Amino acid sequence: MIHGSLASVESDSWQSLLASSITDPRTLLERLNLDPALLGPAMLASADFALRVPEPYLARMQPGDVHDPLLRQVLPVGEELLAQPGYQLDPLGEQQTNARPGIIHKYHGRLLLIVSGGCAINCRYCFRRHFPYEDNNLSTAEWQQALDYIRSDTSLSEVIYSGGDPLAANDRRLAWLTREIADIKHIRRLRIHTRLPVVIPQRVTGGLIDALCATRLPVTMVLHCNHANEIDQHLGAAIQRLRAAGMTLLNQSVLLKGVNDQLQQQLELSEKLGDHGVLPYYLHVLDHVKGAQHFHVDDQQAQRLVGQMLSKLPGFLVPRLVRETAGCAGKSPLPVELIE
Numbered sequence: 139m140i141h142g143s144l145a146s147v148e149s150d151s152w153q154s155l156l157a158s159s160i161t162d163p164r165t166l167l168e169r170l171n172l173d174p175a176l177l178g179p180a181m182l183a184s185a186d187f188a189l190r191v192p193e194p195y196l197a198r199m200q201p202g203d204v205h206d207p208l209l210r211q212v213l214p215v216g217e218e219l220l221a222q223p224g225y226q227l228d229p230l231g232e233q234q235t236n237a238r239p240g241i242i243h244k245y246h247g248r249l250l251l252i253v254s255g256g257c258a259i260n261c262r263y264c265f266r267r268h269f270p271y272e273d274n275n276l277s278t279a280e281w282q283q284a285l286d287y288i289r290s291d292t293s294l295s296e297v298i299y300s301g302g303d304p305l306a307a308n309d310r311r312l313a314w315l316t317r318e319i320a321d322i323k324h325i326r327r328l329r330i331h332t333r334l335p336v337v338i339p340q341r342v343t344g345g346l347i348d349a350l351c352a353t354r355l356p357v358t359m360v361l362h363c364n365h366a367n368e369i370d371q372h373l374g375a376a377i378q379r380l381r382a383a384g385m386t387l388l389n390q391s392v393l394l395k396g397v398n399d400q401l402q403q404q405l406e407l408s409e410k411l412g413d414h415g416v417l418p419y420y421l422h423v424l425d426h427v428k429g430a431q432h433f434h435v436d437d438q439q440a441q442r443l444v445g446q447m448l449s450k451l452p453g454f455l456v457p458r459l460v461r462e463t464a465g466c467a468g469k470s471p472l473p474v475e476l477i478e
């Protein structure tokens with residue numbers, strides 16, 4: 139492959155960035171010159187769901203600003219430990235649809251493969267923050283069984299790499315898996331849901347592109363970017379490489395109080411995604427996962443926000459406002475009307 143000799147150097151680089159991520163709340167606060175009084179709650183909340191922030195993501199935060207929209211997504215806070223009626227460990231009931239280790243089969247015609255249980259960043263609002271990833275680390279035999287499951291269900295036409303973050307897996311694993319899936323005749327498309335290129339753009343190596351794009355399957359990558367400040371020149375360059383490889387690029391985000399719940403923030407995110415040729419796909423209302431209530435935005439405000447976006451942006455830059463509900467075979471769109 140044309141990228142062969144570069145691949146290992148680039149690969150070492152992203153792997154060392156992954157390994158050197160900040161996991162100690164004290165380090166995070168010190169690096170950003172933040173009030174040490176934040177440490178106590180951060181330690182308590184991170185005992186429930188660990189802190190993890192990679193350096194390239196930290197570099198996009200504003201030192202001294204506790205309200206920085208990127209910091210808010212990763213900083214463990216005391217509010218996470220308050221009683222949160224209606225907020226659950228598994229808000230989407232995924233443990234019922236965990237058909238076998240490594241597979242979540244909840245939609246018609248497509249299924250999710252848990253390619254990696256690891257993430258490059260721990261997002262405090264994550265609906266899988268309590269997911270039992272340890273039960274989904276597959277042995278070689280279990281990978282074969284997961285592939286057999288896909289082979290035997292001819293109603294499937296799409297495989298979605300999910301996680302954790304599927305791009306936390308190494309290129310060799312991804313290349314092998316993608317070849318195996320491409321050999322299954324009834325699979326027509328591959329989709330990858332990932333936040334890794336956003337938080338460590340160096341992950342987008344020639345080796346990764348070869349691993350994903352070397353088969354007959356058309357590849358769609360759905361990035362997970364919540365705020366325009368997440369899109370810097372490094373992510374821009376990574377997106378350019380992905381597009382040059384022929385991938386379709388979409389973005390999904392989660393509507394988060396204090397991060398992206400203002401009209402200007404959503405407009406800027408859509409415009410910046412559009413600048414880079416990435417189409418806003420979904421804007422999710424928050425899943426009611428235990429520990430995330432402080433991010434909640436009510437439905438009316440969400441609908442008003444997207445209604446206002448419709449009057450300011452071309453339709454293709456307005457994401458669909460959706461909710462995911464346990465037991466439903468797809469995401470439900472929330473009604474939105476144009477607001478002048």
Ligand code: SF4
Pocket residue numbers: 257258259260261264265266267301302303333362
């Ligand atoms: S990267 Fe995705 S799966 Fe991982 S913690 Fe963030 S939202 Fe959850």
